[in-house]
Amino acid sequence: MVARFITFEGIDGAGKSTHIAALTAYLSDKGATVVGTREPGGTELAEALRELVLHRRMDGLTEALLVFAGRRDHLQRVIEPALAAGQTVLCDRFTDATFAYQGGGRGMDAGVLAALEQWVQQGRQPDLTLWFDLPPAQAAQRRAAAREADRFEQQDLAFFERVRAGYAQRAADAPARFARIDASRSVAEVAAQIQAVMVARQW
Ligand code: TYD
Numbered sequence: 001m002v003a004r005f006i007t008f009e010g011i012d013g014a015g016k017s018t019h020i021a022a023l024t025a026y027l028s029d030k031g032a033t034v035v036g037t038r039e040p041g042g043t044e045l046a047e048a049l050r051e052l053v054l055h056r057r058m059d060g061l062t063e064a065l066l067v068f069a070g071r072r073d074h075l076q077r078v079i080e081p082a083l084a085a086g087q088t089v090l091c092d093r094f095t096d097a098t099f100a101y102q103g104g105g106r107g108m109d110a111g112v113l114a115a116l117e118q119w120v121q122q123g124r125q126p127d128l129t130l131w132f133d134l135p136p137a138q139a140a141q142r143r144a145a146a147r148e149a150d151r152f153e154q155q156d157l158a159f160f161e162r163v164r165a166g167y168a169q170r171a172a173d174a175p176a177r178f179a180r181i182d183a184s185r186s187v188a189e190v191a192a193q194i195q196a197v198m199v200a201r202q203w
Contacts, residue, residue: 001032001086004203005079005124007094009167010132011160012153013139013146014183015190019130020092022191026198027088035082038092039070043077046070054150060106067098068116075124095121096129096170101152104166105159125177128201130194131167132183136160 006023008016024034040050049070053063071094082089095117102108136157143153171178179197183190 003083003086004032004088004128005083005091005126006089007091007096007126007129008132009093009096009100009129010134010181010183011100011136011139011163011167013141013143014132014134015142015187016092016132018187019132019190019194020090023194023198024090026195027090027203030203032088033086034088034090035078036090036092037074037078039074039094039097040067041070042074042079042091043070045073054152057151060102060108061112063106064098064102064108064113064116067102068120071095072120075121080124091126094126094129096131096167099170100163100166104162104164104169105152105155107162110169125174127177128197129171129174129178130197131171131178131180132190133164133167133180134183136164138184 008020010016020036024036027034039046040053041047046069049066052058053066058066079089079091098117099110099113103110103113139160140157143149147153171180181190181193181197185193
């Protein structure tokens with residue numbers, strides 16, 4: 001089996017969750033063993049760090065250090081072993097979120113984040129990143145209807161504009177890895193876009 005590492009990114013309220021479930025079903029039907037996971041989190045230690053990052057006050061560098069600490073544990077215990085066993089890993093957010101939220105949103109230096117990325121990932125990158133892109137105002141409407149806000153979700157539109165710009169920069173830096181999904185469309189239309197990405201890659 002071909003090991004694949006697929007990540008899902010986008011600002012809060014972009015609608016990733018529905019499509020992660022759909023893609024899990026699609027790839028399982030094709031015979032893949034799918035491991036679903038998320039960041040921050042994915043291991044007991046990293047989930048404990050997630051609680052801190054989402055609910056305690058701290059600056060951008062502290063956030064980045066905690067998410068990368070969790071990421072190292074997650075890579076060692078879950079992601080790398082799964083890929084080594086030929087499994088498909090679907091991860092709800094990964095390092096692009098750090099560049100978007102701590103970099104774009106909080107204004108942390110991208111060079112520092114790139115150094116941490118190198119230390120922690122040792123060259124490991126997703127094979128495909130599905131970037132759910134939509135205007136922050138539309139995402140805010142969806143969030144308001146759906147759930148109570150965590151520390152990031154309480155940020156204003158200007159913060160999410162910067163996060164979105166952070167994703168756009170990462171996509172421009174790695175165009176072969178990124179597929180931009182127009183997440184402003186209906187669930188069916190978004191699913192069709194993801195399907196088209198899979199068909200184009202013969203996955
Ligand atoms: P999210 O993945 O949207 O989970 P839920 O759907 O349960 O709300 O929430 C995770 C939050 O963490 C999101 O606001 C983005 C933020 N985040 C960072 O700031 N940096 C990171 O490196 C990652 C992975 C996430």
